[in-house]
Amino acid sequence: MFLKFSKHIILFIGILLVFTQISLAQKKDRRDRQKKESQESQEMGENFDPLEIDEEFLKNDSLPDIELELSEEEITLAQQEENQKKRKNKKKKKKIYFGIKTKGGLARQGNESNTVMEVFRYIEKENVIKDAYQQEIYYYDVKTRRVRSKDYQDFMAMVKKNNPIYLLHGRYEKYRDRNLREEGYFYKGTKHGKWLAYDSKEIVEEKIKYEFGHTRETKIIYYDNAETKIKEIIPMVHGRMQGIYYQFYENGVLAVRGEYQNNRKVNMWREWYETRQRMRDTMYPINWWEEKEPSLLRQWDTKGYMTFDIDRGGKQNR
Structure with missing residues (x-):
């Protein structure tokens, strides 16, 4: 019986020794890892350059997640304030x-x-x-x-x-x-x-x-290369003459004013002498699709005397 008991004691001591060795080995490994991490951390602190931070560094798990615990009422109030600011800014921009x-x-x-x-x-x-x-x-x-x-x-x-x-x-x-x-x-x-x-x-x-x-698309034609003296303003829409047309004398005085519709002259066209004296009024069809000949309404000479008036029977005498 004593021999059996001795065997049990020896077996127990053997198992205890094995666990002790394993525990000591684990502690040694932890000390080695801690020492290594400490050295790496120290080296990083000495060589750290914030300008060298890249996206991969920012994506790693070392960044802490910060969560703010707000009540539903606080969240609602914050959203209402934000929406109100947006409405005010939008209203200001519209004005x-x-x-x-x-x-x-x-x-x-x-x-x-x-x-x-x-x-x-x-x-x-x-x-x-x-x-x-x-x-x-x-x-x-x-x-x-x-x-x-x-x-x-x-x-x-x-x-x-x-x-x-x-x-x-x-x-x-x-x-x-x-x-x-x-x-x-x-x-x-x-x-x-x-x-x-x-x-x-x-x-x-x-x-x-x-x-x-x-x-x-409007075309502006000049008398000079420096583009300081306008000769014509030709209104263009979708590649066709459309709108009010102007022609000027070289001294800047208006010479002709009229309207184009779909590349055709319409409504009243007026012409002036270089002295700003009215020269001629000509009436074209009101709409571009109308097939009508232009009609001379009034005409003046260089001194301002009316030489033609359709409302007075045509040619006028002084």
């Missing part, structure tokens, strides 16, 4: 166009079955673009409550008379019976950027790009 603060206007005409409504932004009339060659300056007439247009000279005459008008500037939309028919932007009274025209089903039927009142 300012091309760096100029504007006001909103509305013009309505027609009846219940045929209503035309124009929504626009406007500024003071004194801010009109300085360009004597402008064909159309758009403005809001306070007396008639209509959006109208005139050429630069006529518009400036109204400004001098202090007529109650405002200059269109910024977003513009035109509706007919609640359907959008036209939209675009004005810059100091002139069409600028992309303008779209729609049919009754709000399908785009025409797109024209403008640059400060002139279509981007």
